[in-house]
Amino acid sequence: MAQLAYVCEGEPDVAPGAKSCEFPVEGDPSRLVVSLFAESEPVLATMAQDTQIAGLAVRTRRSLTSLLERGGGVLGDIVLVDCPKIDGAHLAALARLDERAARSGASLVVATVADALEDVFGCLDRSRPDILVGATRAQRMVALGGAMARMPGRRLREADEEERIALLRLAEEVERLAAKIDGISGRSSLGVRPEESLSLSRVAQPTQGYRHDDRQSGMQRRTRIPLPDPRLVKSVIRHRAMRAEFFDEALFADPAWDILLDLTAARAEHRRVSVTSLCIAANVPATTALRWISQMVESGILVRVQDDSDKRRAFIALSDGAADAMARYFDAIGTAANIV
Template sequence: MTGFEGFGGPAVRRAIVIADDAIAAEDAAVAARAAGVQVGDTIGFAALAEALDAIPHADLLLVEAAGIAPALLDSVLPMLALRAQRDRAQIVINFPLDLLDLVSLHLLGGPATLLCDARPEERVAAIALSGGIGGGVQAAERDAERLRRLNAEIARIAEALLKLSRDGPGGDGVRDRAADFVAPPTDDSAPVEITAATVRGAIRARRLRDQYFADGLFADPAWDVLLDLFAARLEGLTVSVSSLCIAAAVPPTTALRWITAMTDAGLLMRREDPSDRRRAFVTLTARAVAGMEGYGQAVAKAGLGWA
C-alpha cells in the first residue's frame, strides 16, 4: 500500500537513492532512515534511464552528485525532474560547489531541495522536511522553524517592496514601524539618479562589518541578494546562481533556500544563459525593480545612505 502502513496508520515514505559512490549512497540511506523514510533501490547514474522505468513509485529521490561528470548529470537531471513530477515526489540532491549552476538550472524552483556539500544533519533535516516530518527528528524541527521564519521574512520584504513601488518615496511604504522618523519635505518632481556605484558602496560597507564583528551577526541574505542584483542591473551585467550565492554571504545551501523562497515570492526570476545551456542567470522581477528604485529614491531624498 503506497505511502501508508495500514488504514489510519502512520505515513511511510519510500525513497530511491541515485548515486555511483557506495559510501555516498550509504550516507544518503542512513540520513533517510534517520528521517523516518524507508529506503528502497539504489541506482547508478549510467543505468538511470532504464532503471527508472522498471522501479515502482517513490515518494523521494535522494541524489548524490559528487564525482559525477557534468555532461552526465546534465542528461539525467531532466529525467529525475520528470519522474518526480509523475510520482508527485520530492528530490533531495547533494552536490559539490562546482556543480551549483548546473543543478540550479534544472531543479531550482521545482519540487527539489538543493544541498551544497551538506553536513549529515542538513541531509536529515532536508529529507524530513521534504513532504512532511517523521517523528522526533530534532534537527529537522529546528530547520523547519528556520524555514518558517525565512518564508515570513521573504513575505515581509515582498510586501515592503510592493508598497514602495505603489506608494512611492515618502508614502506609507517607507514609514518606520514605530513612526518615530519623519523624512524632510522633498520635491518628488525631481527624481534622484541611482547609480551602481552607490549600491556597490552599500554592499562593500555591509561586508566591512564582518571584519569587526562575529561571523553571521549581521546575516541578511535577502537584502544582500537584492542589492547585488540591483547593482548588476544598473551595470548591465548578468548574475549566475553561483555568483548570487557568494553575494548572499551565507553558506550555499542557505543561499539557495533564500533564492528559491524569493523566486516563489515573485521577487526573482531565472533566465537561461543563451551562450551556455548549463548555466542560468537570476534577475529581479519588475516588482522587485520598482521596489528597489522606490527605496533608492526615498533614502536619497531623505538624505540617508543605502543600508
C-alpha cells in the same frame, strides 16, 4: 568510472545483474518512501541509514545514470541524490529526474559540490529541489526533514505555517547541536568546519514572509523611479562587509538583503548574475543561500533567466516588481547622498 557494485539488503525486487535495487515497502501504507540515487555504494549505504533513522522506508537504491534506462523505476515520495561530478550522462539523468519529480510531485533533494553547482542548478528548473553544496550528514537530515514537511496532506497531516516554521527552527537547533559536539573535539566529524556549521545555524530559514506589496495607488504605478547608481549600491555593500572587521559577521547575517543589493547593482549595470556568484554575495554557506534564493524565486521576488546560448545554464535576476521596490527604497532613503 568504476562499475558500481550494488549491495541489496533484505529482499529487493531485482533481477541478477540489474543496475538497481528495488525494495518492497511493507507495513503502514501511509509511510513515506524514499528513492536514493548515487554513484558510490558507501554513499548510498549512508543515505539509506539516515533515511531509516528518520523513520522512512527506502524504495530504491540506484545509480543516477540508471534513470536513463527505459522505465527508470518508480520514484518515492522523497528523492535523495548525491551528484558530486557532472558529465553528459549525469546532466541528462538530472534533467530527466527533474521532469519526473515535477510531474509526480516527489520532493527532490540534490547534494553536489561548488564546482558542479552551475550545471546542477541549470538542470533543475521544474521540481523546486533543495540543493545542498558540500553537504554534511546533518545538513542532509535537515533537508530530509524539510522534504517531509512539504509533503501533501495525503501523506502527513497538513501543517499550518506556524508549524512549518517550528519544524525548520527545530532543524536549525539539531544542526547547531551537531556543530557544537564537533567543536568540542576541534574538528568536524561530519566533514564541515565547526564555525561554518554554527554560522549556518544562526541564519533564519526562509519562510513565506517574502512578499512584494503591489498595493500602490494608480499614480504610484504610473511613476517609474529609476534604479540607483550602481556605485551607491556597491558602496552600501562595502559598508556592510566592513562590519565583519569589528563584529562576528554571523551577528548580521541577512542573506535576503545581500542578495537584493547584489542583484540591484547588477541590474543597474545590465550584468547577469550566476547562482554561484549570488551564493557568494549572500555571505552565508552556499546551501543556505540556495534555500533563500529558491524561496525568493517561489515568492516572485527573483526570477530564473535561461541562458539562450546554453540551455543548461541559468542566471538569477530581480523580478520587475522587486526592481521597482528597490528603486523606491533607495529613492526614499535619499539617492542624492554622496557616492563614496
